[in-house]
Amino acid sequence: MPKMGIHCRKLCLMLAFLLACPLVAAQDAAIAGHQMRLTAPTSADIEPVEHNVLHRPIQLLEGYAHWIDRSYAYGGNAMNSRPVHLGVEFVNARATPVFAAKAGRVVFAGDDTETQLGPQLDYYGNVVVLAHDIRSLRGRRIYTLYGHLEAVDVKLGQVVEDLARLGSVGSSGVAIGPHLHFEVRVGDPFDFRQTRNPELWLQHYIDRGLIAGSLRNQDGEPIYGRRLTVRSDTVSRDVFTYGGEVVSGDPVWRESFVLADLRPDEYEILVLNERGLPVFRDSVQVKAYRTTFVEIVLDE
Numbered sequence: 001m002p003k004m005g006i007h008c009r010k011l012c013l014m015l016a017f018l019l020a021c022p023l024v025a026a027q028d029a030a031i032a033g034h035q036m037r038l039t040a041p042t043s044a045d046i047e048p049v050e051h052n053v054l055h056r057p058i059q060l061l062e063g064y065a066h067w068i069d070r071s072y073a074y075g076g077n078a079m080n081s082r083p084v085h086l087g088v089e090f091v092n093a094r095a096t097p098v099f100a101a102k103a104g105r106v107v108f109a110g111d112d113t114e115t116q117l118g119p120q121l122d123y124y125g126n127v128v129v130l131a132h133d134i135r136s137l138r139g140r141r142i143y144t145l146y147g148h149l150e151a152v153d154v155k156l157g158q159v160v161e162d163l164a165r166l167g168s169v170g171s172s173g174v175a176i177g178p179h180l181h182f183e184v185r186v187g188d189p190f191d192f193r194q195t196r197n198p199e200l201w202l203q204h205y206i207d208r209g210l211i212a213g214s215l216r217n218q219d220g221e222p223i224y225g226r227r228l229t230v231r232s233d234t235v236s237r238d239v240f241t242y243g244g245e246v247v248s249g250d251p252v253w254r255e256s257f258v259l260a261d262l263r264p265d266e267y268e269i270l271v272l273n274e275r276g277l278p279v280f281r282d283s284v285q286v287k288a289y290r291t292t293f294v295e296i297v298l299d300e
């Protein structure tokens with residue numbers, strides 16, 4: 001069905017659903033009971049939660065980059081110049097304090113020269129991994145990882161509160177320049193193939209929402225590594241679909257792209273082909289504190 005030169009378009013399913021209210025309740029419950037649960041965790045007494053419950057690990061103050069660096073998003077490879085990204089970057093000066101995204105227990109603290117946490121030894125350098133009392137929709141425990149630190153201020157086994165200081169930004173391991181590398185892992189904190197997109201798990205900024213979605217062909221197979229442009233009258237952002245062996249979407253949501261921190265507005269979503277030409281185009285509405293989920297089936 002040709003329209004404005006676009007030969008194929010099918011918006012299969014589009015949902016906007018409220019996440020904020022039930023999440024706040026679940027988060028409060030988890031925080032209130034965390035001490036008891038940490039000493040005797042069982043799979044039954046920890047609530048599975050939806051996303052958007054983690055604090056940003058960098059202070060929400062002027063002078064600190066508490067936003068995600070979009071040039072090397074989760075699952076991306078920075079135009080084939082970097083390995084597939086297992087997390088997101090907060091690009092900050094050396095010695096910037098790093099904080100716990102949620103209360104939890106330290107399951108790793110120190111350098112990874114002898115314990116493999118990533119694709120190779122000495123990948124994250126000085127690194128902290130926390131186990132949290134929250135579970136994914138499939139009931140698997142959530143972990144967060146803080147890599148390339150300069151200093152580590154916590155010890156193995158230590159119980160930390162919400163936003164406890166864990167260390168400071170550095171460039172240890174394979175980092176190119178000082179920044180915080182932040183990951184969310186599910187189920188197994190030592191398996192780098194168990195990451196999820198942190199953009200789904202971080203709390204919304206005030207009055208911001210996000211777009212998440214999947215891109216599939218007509219047989220229902222996911223399409224990876226495709227560029228999408230999401231734009232409004234005031235902003236335009238590119239995002240690449242992710243998935244496959246090393247990184248993956250949430251097994252319930254099955255998303256392959258996420259764009260967080262969007263102002264409420266109408267956004268046009270374009271899927272581009274190898275030559276940068278749009279092969280799909282449609283519009284969605286972003287609302288504050290909500291996720292707009294878009295499922296795109298590409299007929300090509």
Ligand SMILES: [Zn+2]
Pocket residue numbers: 085086087088089180181182
């Ligand atoms: Zn990184």
